[in-house]
Amino acid sequence: MFRTLINKAIVTIGLSSLLIVSYSHVALADHNRGGQEGLPGSRIGGGTRGECYLRKPLVAxxxxxxxxxxxxxxPKLFFYLPPTTTPKQIEFVLxxxxxxxxYQTMFTSNGSAGVMNVSLPEKESIPPLAIGKDYRWQLVIICxxxxxxxxxxxxxxVKRVKLDFAQxxxxxxxxxxxxxxIYTASGLWQDALLKLAELRYEQPNDTRLSHDWSELLRSLGLDAIAQEPLVNMERQVTSPLSMK
Structure with a gap:
């Protein structure tokens, strides 16, 4: 059911000028909450469905x-996978x-909780995202x-945008x-998230980076998972099942 796309929506995205600012609630809210029309979707998924019982919700x-x-x-997209009593199949579709x-891929989680990422792989069979086009992504836990x-x-x-020469x-x-x-000030918060995740992988004991990560998530209303562990995808996944 998650593969059926709903009617397309048109959104006008304005990129503000690049300013080096802190991870403040105001800076991120200006680019991600106010002044931009949203597209249909849901970043929170939870509840009890058949064989699935989630104490915490699935979060994009x-x-x-x-x-x-x-x-x-x-791009890479980040998701919080909640703990499950048994390993579950996960499906991602773009x-x-x-x-x-x-693109479509399936893998099996190991049942532990954490923030992981799904990458669109650079392969000849997979075209790069076209600039200015909207793409629909879906990630599901198969109960x-x-x-x-x-x-x-x-x-x-997800939409790819082009940076100008100055940026x-x-x-x-x-x-x-x-x-x-710079990324957060430009509304490119997914790129900010990726850069910060890379730094945290490289410097896991740096408390400043942990604080920055928590503040970034809180600024976007994701307080509930701000303290959840950041895990490598290879550690979260037990085995890939299929890939196109």
Missing amino acids: LVPENNLVLTKSAY QDEDNNEI DSEKREHDIGVNGW TKKLEQAKPREQIN
């Missing part, structure tokens, strides 16, 4: 308007505006493979933590 780490802006042709499937109506899922949109130059000259600030 995306803005409240369900639209992810990114400069990446092959479709274009015309309902054509761009019963014989009764897919019991799936628990989240879904939303690109600022990023090239900035230090890693400054790059995160």
Whole structure:
């Protein structure tokens, strides 16, 4: 049921000028909550469905308007997988505006909780995201493979945007933590999330980075998972099942 796209919506996205700012609630709210029309979707999925009992909801780490802006042709999306009593199959699907499937993959979680990422792999068979186009993503926990109506899922949109010369130059000259600030000030919070996650993987004992991560999630209304562990996908997944 999660593969059926609802009617397309049109959204006008305005990128503000690049300023190096802190992870304040106001800065992120201006770009991700106010002044931008949202697209249909749901970043929270939970409840009890058949074989699934979730004490905490499945969460997509995306803005409240369900639209992810990114400069990446092959982006990574982040999700919080709640603990489950047994390993569960997870399915991720990416479709274009015309309902054509761009990418699909399935894997088995190990049942533990944590924030993990799903990447759109750079392969010849998978086209890069086109600039200015809306793509629909869906991630579901398969509770019963014989009764897919019991799936628990989240879904939303991702759009690739092009940075101008000045923006690109600022990023090239900035230090890693400054790059995160530039991304958030530009509304490219998924890129900010990825850069911060990479730094946390490299420096797991840096308390400043842990604090920045928590503040970034709280600024987007994701307080409930701000303290959840960040895990490598390879550690969260026990085995890939299929890939297109």
